[in-house]
Amino acid sequence: MPADDTSIVDPPGDGPVGEVLGLFARRGDGHYGEVVDQRCHALQCATLAADAGATDSLVTAALLHDIGHLVRGPDPGGSYDLSVDDHHETVGARWVAPRFGAAVARAIAFHVLAKRYSCTVDPAYGARLSPTSTATLSAQGGLLGAAEQARFVAHPGFDEAMALRFWDEQAKVADAVTPGIGEFVPILSRLAVARPGATQTTG
Ligand SMILES: [Fe+2]
Numbered sequence: 638m639p640a641d642d643t644s645i646v647d648p649p650g651d652g653p654v655g656e657v658l659g660l661f662a663r664r665g666d667g668h669y670g671e672v673v674d675q676r677c678h679a680l681q682c683a684t685l686a687a688d689a690g691a692t693d694s695l696v697t698a699a700l701l702h703d704i705g706h707l708v709r710g711p712d713p714g715g716s717y718d719l720s721v722d723d724h725h726e727t728v729g730a731r732w733v734a735p736r737f738g739a740a741v742a743r744a745i746a747f748h749v750l751a752k753r754y755s756c757t758v759d760p761a762y763g764a765r766l767s768p769t770s771t772a773t774l775s776a777q778g779g780l781l782g783a784a785e786q787a788r789f790v791a792h793p794g795f796d797e798a799m800a801l802r803f804w805d806e807q808a809k810v811a812d813a814v815t816p817g818i819g820e821f822v823p824i825l826s827r828l829a830v831a832r833p834g835a836t837q838t839t840g
Pocket residue numbers: 678702703805
């Protein structure tokens with residue numbers, strides 16, 4: 638659980654950072670089939686990225702990689718159907734791109750592809766997946782064919798996507814203590830994209 642979540646209780650207003658804090662405040666308690674809730678999962682993932690010395694962009698992607706779940710919200714009745722692909726990586730990437738930039742969005746967009754690739758090239762990886770990640774694999778497209786593998790490996794976003802996936806799988810430890818989301822606000826603020834209509838500072 639987060640050690641300090643005062644920023645969730647008191648989101649700092651509008652803008653991309655405020656939107657992120659608002660989503661985690663409203664929907665971060667959702668579990669989506671995992672032993673940890675979305676807030677704890679995101680904070681564990683971002684902490685692992687930061688501890689590994691990742692760039693601001695990749696730490697932000699780690700924090701927001703499942704934001705698509707929060708943007709969509711639970712299915713009616715609060716359930717979550719694992720047999721249907723919710724395309725949360727695409728939903729998340731589209732939500733993040735105009736707010737935190739294309740590099741963050743790309744790593745988020747690829748984190749499911751990285752799971753499919755890892756399961757394809759390393760059966761032992763598949764055996765280590767959480768039950769939910771295993772259950773959603775086939776709905777997400779299953780294993781990759783040779784051409785899909787080659788395209789992904791050759792993509793400039795491959796290394797970051799694989800790093801994010803590694804932290805994603807480690808970030809499901811029940812009762813792990815992490816910093817609160819406020820710890821990541823300075824990073825989010827550095828990457829936040831000024832949007833049309835937002836107050837601009839000049840001079
Ligand atoms: Fe995740």
